[in-house]
Amino acid sequence: MRWSPLARSEYRTVLTSKGAWILALLVVLWGFRPTYAGWDAVGRNITIGYIQIGIDLFLPIGALLLSYQSLIGERTTGSIKFLLGLPLTRTQILFGKASGRFVGVGAAIVAAALVLAGIGLVEHGPFSLLPFLGTLVATLLLASAMVAVGVFVSTITRRTVTAATGVFAYFLATVFWSQIVTSIYTAVTGVPVDPYDAPASGPLFLALRLTPDGAYNVLTNWLLGVGNSTELFHIVYTKLDPSVSVNAFVVEAAFGGGGPWYLHPALSLFVLLGWLVAPLTLARRVFTRGDAL
Amino acid sequence: MSDAAPAIETEALTKEYGDARAVDRLDLVVERGETYGFLGPNGAGKSTTIGLLLDYLRPTSGTARVLGNDPRRDVVEVHDRVGILPDRFGLYEDRSARQHVAFVTETKRAGDDPETLLERVGLEDAVDDATKDFSSGMEQRLALAMALVGDPELLILDEPFGGLDPHGVRRVREIVNEETERGTTVFFSSHVLGQVELVCDRIGVLHEGQLVAEGTLTELRNRATVADDTTIEDVFVELTDARVGDGGERR
Numbered sequence: 001m002r003w004s005p006l007a008r009s010e011y012r013t014v015l016t017s018k019g020a021w022i023l024a025l026l027v028v029l030w031g032f033r034p035t036y037a038g039w040d041a042v043g044r045n046i047t048i049g050y051i052q053i054g055i056d057l058f059l060p061i062g063a064l065l066l067s068y069q070s071l072i073g074e075r076t077t078g079s080i081k082f083l084l085g086l087p088l089t090r091t092q093i094l095f096g097k098a099s100g101r102f103v104g105v106g107a108a109i110v111a112a113a114l115v116l117a118g119i120g121l122v123e124h125g126p127f128s129l130l131p132f133l134g135t136l137v138a139t140l141l142l143a144s145a146m147v148a149v150g151v152f153v154s155t156i157t158r159r160t161v162t163a164a165t166g167v168f169a170y171f172l173a174t175v176f177w178s179q180i181v182t183s184i185y186t187a188v189t190g191v192p193v194d195p196y197d198a199p200a201s202g203p204l205f206l207a208l209r210l211t212p213d214g215a216y217n218v219l220t221n222w223l224l225g226v227g228n229s230t231e232l233f234h235i236v237y238t239k240l241d242p243s244v245s246v247n248a249f250v251v252e253a254a255f256g257g258g259g260p261w262y263l264h265p266a267l268s269l270f271v272l273l274g275w276l277v278a279p280l281t282l283a284r285r286v287f288t289r290g291d292a293l
Numbered sequence: 294m295s296d297a298a299p300a301i302e303t304e305a306l307t308k309e310y311g312d313a314r315a316v317d318r319l320d321l322v323v324e325r326g327e328t329y330g331f332l333g334p335n336g337a338g339k340s341t342t343i344g345l346l347l348d349y350l351r352p353t354s355g356t357a358r359v360l361g362n363d364p365r366r367d368v369v370e371v372h373d374r375v376g377i378l379p380d381r382f383g384l385y386e387d388r389s390a391r392q393h394v395a396f397v398t399e400t401k402r403a404g405d406d407p408e409t410l411l412e413r414v415g416l417e418d419a420v421d422d423a424t425k426d427f428s429s430g431m432e433q434r435l436a437l438a439m440a441l442v443g444d445p446e447l448l449i450l451d452e453p454f455g456g457l458d459p460h461g462v463r464r465v466r467e468i469v470n471e472e473t474e475r476g477t478t479v480f481f482s483s484h485v486l487g488q489v490e491l492v493c494d495r496i497g498v499l500h501e502g503q504l505v506a507e508g509t510l511t512e513l514r515n516r517a518t519v520a521d522d523t524t525i526e527d528v529f530v531e532l533t534d535a536r537v538g539d540g541g542e543r544r
Contacts, residue, residue, distance in 0.1 A: 002369070002400060002402075005400045006396075006400065009396060013387075077383030077386075078379075079382065079383045079384060079385055081349070081377075082377075082379070082382060082393075084347070084349050085379065086397065087370075087371075087400060087401055088368075088369065088400065089368055090368075290351055291350045292348075292349055292350070293349050
């Protein structure tokens with residue numbers, strides 16, 4: 001493929017940056033969190049839960065920070081004039097950039113996951129292979145979605161500060177997503193949302209899982225078999241314990257069962273795919289139209 | 294695509310930014326094998342024209358053909374056969390000169406040895422140095438080495454003498470001459486008029502986006518009604534002087 005040298009150049013850029021390895025380190029340090037609740041929830045598979053904990057907090061913002069400068073950085077320095085002079089279509093440039101950044105971020109994240117797996121293996125013994133592999137795939141899918149968002153931001157902005165502001169705005173929106181969703185829900189329906197006793201509303205629960213990190217948690221909780229929720233696995237387990245009251249949105253707790261079909265955890269795969277495809281499609285649309293400088 | 298087609302051909306090529314017209318109904322033909330100097334004061338629209346020829350920018354109206362191809366539709370074909378030295382470019386600071394050239398050779402699937410190209414432009418002592426420490430002249434030489442990858446049929450050099458010391462200027466001139474002897478078409482924009490005079494077969498003078506004069510230096514002298522031994526600088530000033538101040542700066 002013509003764009004493979006560009007993709008190689010991009011992943012080298014990521015893997016030779018301090019950022020990629022700081023991200024990997026943070027995932028390991030934050031993720032390794034042995035708790036009684038976690039052990040009670042999934043036993044030895046707590047090792048897989050460590051990956052979820054570390055990835056949930058750091059991968060979205062880390063992947064964004066490692067990709068949002070992919071094009072805007074070249075615009076700012078002027079190196080984009082060499083890039084655009086290569087025998088590549090603008091679409092190939094975009095996909096070369098995105099795939100290279102993804103491989104770089106993905107390699108750092110897989111390394112972090114393997115370190116956590118190694119620690120877990122030593123500390124707690126063997127864990128289930130299939131949920132572990134499934135979690136790795138979900139993690140890579142989340143990484144690709146976040147890189148796609150970063151490349152999209154990089155494509156549609158003309159100044160680095162605007163791109164950085166876009167990344168920060170996205171990050172804030174996802175951090176406060178449940179507050180945003182519940183506020184809108186209350187404004188529209190007039191029904192107040194108590195997270196200790198959430199209403200059995202399909203649209204409310206669907207909206208909560210539309211962010212990439214929310215969809216990731218739903219998928220990995222499904223793989224761990226703890227319940228259907230965007231919360232971390234040990235919180236979901238605690239929520240489903242009738243003797244404990246926790247402010248968490250868990251489908252089984254609200255609906256007393258599986259809930260509507262569209263809340264099936266497997267469908268979160270399509271949410272993540274949507275976050276991969278939609279930003280890249282929009283970025284391509286913007287980048288292939290009009291002036292590239 | 295046609296091998297008989299001119300190296301560059303534009304018809305009524307126009308680029309507007311809001312109300313400002315950077316390139317104004319430009320009709321330009323550069324034949325194969327010639328060395329064409331594209332002159333004009335700062336802001337005349339030279340870099341914009343080059344941007345349109347390379348699909349960096351899209352025209353408001355009109356057409357451009359490069360080696361018989363549409364720069365937009367046939368961008369891979371065009372960029373494969375064209376060597377580009379852009380104006381006001383930036384390098385990848387964390388990479389060496391060799392890595393810069395290798396990146397282009399790999400993408401173009403050319404068999405060039407990066408070290409040989411870097412020697413050719415006079416960077417043999419800095420092959421593996423990171424470019425963040427390069428002077429502007431070294432950056433310019435490196436960009437020229439990247440433009441030479443794959444023995445291009447057409448070299449588009451935008452202000453190739455910028456930042457070069459006299460040795461560098463001479464080196465660029467020698468390379469342009471070598472490439473011309475090889476049959477390469479060379480199209481370069483410059484406002485370093487003395488160098489244009491030494492290198493070019495034909496000269497086009499762009500002013501406020503329009504081609505105001507074109508021909509050999511002798512033809513331009515005749516048109517500007519100046520003496521036969523007048524320098525190109527005087528010819529240039531004569532051709533553009535009446536128009537300076539008529540409009541604002543262009544990209």
